[in-house]
Amino acid sequence: MAKTIFITGASRGLGRIWAEAFLKRGDQVIVAVRNPDALNELSEQFPADLLVIKVDVTDKLACFEAIxxxxxxxxxxxxxxxxxxxxxxxxxxxxxxxEVRRQFETNVYGSLWMMQAILPVMREQHSGHIIQVSSALGIVSFPTLGLYSASKFAVEALSDSLVAEVSGFGIKVSIIEPNGYRTDFATTSGIESKALPVYDGVRAYLAEGNKIEDWGIPEATVSAVLQLVDAENPPLRLILGRVGFQWIKSVYQQRLQTWEEWQDVSIAAQGN
Known part of the structure; x- marks a missing residue:
């Protein structure tokens, strides 16, 4: 059965790829983007099934108006x-x-405003699926990526609360956690702070371990996203890419080991 799907940030990258995949299989798609002209080609191909809306997700009122x-x-x-x-x-x-404020205004507040805007619609429908695009870096963090990770950690926390709040209304929640993909995410669409030379060694170490062959192929995510959208009982979390799974598994094993080693101290801190 065809669905009506609203996607923010779909002018390029993974969002654009997913929007086109939905349209090609017969879904109706709404894209909220800063630059509607970037979707002209898709609009010509799918004039009846694609609605393009100019939206800056940091503008709360604009998010509500778009919904x-x-x-x-x-x-x-x-x-x-x-x-x-x-x-x-x-x-x-x-x-x-x-830089910090802009990152949170887009990645966190923008996500929050869209959630607040869509929830009354989905509650009235007694159905709906909210999919939050987080990152493997919403669970683990690397040097020089702390700000981005902090924003995605926040998205994860909001989503964890949301799923418990809205399940009684027939609304489902999922979090997508991609590892690195060969998009313009880390190049033309990303931002970099003015570098301090003292951290050049840290950057070099990170670059050495971040090999291009470990980056995923964006088009390969389509099948996973379609399966997620169509699932009767979708998972709360879905990692995209084998590298992200390896990162997350390693980090959680380390955390559990540390917590267990310090368990006696933790229990004593209870006080009763």
Whole structure:
């Protein structure tokens, strides 16, 4: 059965690939983007099934207006894919206040505003699926990627709370956690703080371990996302890519080992 799917940040990268895949299989798609002209080709191919809306997700009112317009146009919104966001590279000492605020305004607040806008629609429908695009870096963090990870850790926390709050309304929640993919995410669409030479060694170490052959092929994510959207009982979390799974498994094993080693101290801290 065809679905009506709202995607933010779909002018390029994974969001664009997913939007096109949905359209090709017969779904109705709404894309919320900063630059609608980037979707002209798709609009010409799918004039009846694609609605392009100019939206800056950091603008709360614009998010609510976009959801209202989409609901009025298609009558229903089955799926929201919160994909808008960008990467930021910078050691903690290098980060400027405006860079931190911009990262959170887009990656966290933008996601939150869209969730708040869609929830009344899905509650009224007694159905819906909210898919949050996080990252493997929403579970683990690497040097010079702390700010980006912090924003995705926040998305994960909001989503964990949301699933418990809305399950009684027939609304499902999933978190997609991709590892690195060969998109423009870390190049033209990303931001980098002004570097301090003292951290050049850290950057070199990270670059050495971040090999291009470990990056995924963006088009390979399509099947996984279609399966997630179509699942009757979708998972709360879905890792995209084998490298992300390896990172996360290793980090959780280390954390469990540390917590177990310090368990006596933790229990004594209870006080009763």
């Amino acid at each position: 209202a317009l989409a609901k009025s146009h298609f009558g229903v919104i089955d799926v929201l894919i919160n994909n808008a966001g960008y990467g930021h590279i910078g050691a903690i000492e290098e980060l400027k206040e405006e």
